[in-house]
Amino acid sequence: MNIFLTGANGQVGFELERQLSLLGHVLAPKRQELDLSDAEAVETWLKSNRPELIVNAAAYTAVDKAESEPTLAQRLNVELPAQLAAYCADHQIPLVHYSSDYVYPGDGEQYWQESSEPRPLSVYGQTKLEGDRAIEASGCRHLIFRTSWIYSARGNNFMKTMLRLGREREALSVVADQIGAPTPARLIAQVTSLALEQQLSSGIYHLAPRGETSWCGFAREIFRLAASHGEQLAISPEMVDAIPTANYPTPAARPLNSRLALEKLERELERKLPEWQPQLALTLKEHLVGSS
Numbered sequence: 001m002n003i004f005l006t007g008a009n010g011q012v013g014f015e016l017e018r019q020l021s022l023l024g025h026v027l028a029p030k031r032q033e034l035d036l037s038d039a040e041a042v043e044t045w046l047k048s049n050r051p052e053l054i055v056n057a058a059a060y061t062a063v064d065k066a067e068s069e070p071t072l073a074q075r076l077n078v079e080l081p082a083q084l085a086a087y088c089a090d091h092q093i094p095l096v097h098y099s100s101d102y103v104y105p106g107d108g109e110q111y112w113q114e115s116s117e118p119r120p121l122s123v124y125g126q127t128k129l130e131g132d133r134a135i136e137a138s139g140c141r142h143l144i145f146r147t148s149w150i151y152s153a154r155g156n157n158f159m160k161t162m163l164r165l166g167r168e169r170e171a172l173s174v175v176a177d178q179i180g181a182p183t184p185a186r187l188i189a190q191v192t193s194l195a196l197e198q199q200l201s202s203g204i205y206h207l208a209p210r211g212e213t214s215w216c217g218f219a220r221e222i223f224r225l226a227a228s229h230g231e232q233l234a235i236s237p238e239m240v241d242a243i244p245t246a247n248y249p250t251p252a253a254r255p256l257n258s259r260l261a262l263e264k265l266e267r268e269l270e271r272k273l274p275e276w277q278p279q280l281a282l283t284l285k286e287h288l289v290g291s292s
Helices: 011-020 039-049 070-091 123-138 158-168 185-198 215-228 263-269 276-291
Strands: 002-006 025-027 053-056 095-100 142-147 172-175 203-206 240-243
Touching: 002 011, 002 039, 011 185, 039 070, 053 070, 070 095, 070 123, 095 123, 095 185, 123 142, 142 185, 158 172, 158 215, 158 276, 172 215, 185 263, 185 276, 203 263, 215 240, 215 276
Parallel strands: 002 025, 002 053, 053 095, 095 142, 142 203, 172 240
Antiparallel strands: none
């Protein structure tokens, strides 16, 4: 089976390329080989390679820049998924796509259900929602995974930024009133592979670890685990100061509540998703071993 994977250079894409290779032949063109912002180039590539499964891990993820670059965000987050979905519908093949907690309004303390009413706060969130809806409207077989707070042992992400700052600084201030579940790219890839093997029903699913924390809590756990692995840090977990989002203004509004209900996916997979803390421990160890 030929599998077309977009976004292989990204955190999720890197892990997906490894996992999907167990299911078939992964076609993962790099940016210089295929410009995903060029609709004609994408159409030509699809006609030439005739994939039997498309996994779309590409996205415009610069949340703040999307406020000033809405056209590019629209192309990658809406038009590209719609184009891939139309191809999948025409050729009767499945599409896997990744969405975001940013489609929800981020208020309250409830866990968002897949059926919760979306109300994005930003251009990024709005384009991700429009991409989801375009896929649903296409009629193709699809799995849309809405996830949150992605990080990995590679690429640029919160975990690696905290490790760098923790080696340099004795104190940090980190937002404490945004609540969610840090999600490793490895888990996203593993669940994707399992979902494809089990042939889950078409639809939207939340994909994240169990449990919840704040960015401040995430940072403190990173430093606690790093110290337990013998990392030489200038900072200790208790020197991470909790601050409100209002003290850290950004061009795009962030949801305060990114809690995602996981029961639908767990029911379909017939298994529980893991807690976020041991997933962080695994990812941090992978990064430290790989960089040593």
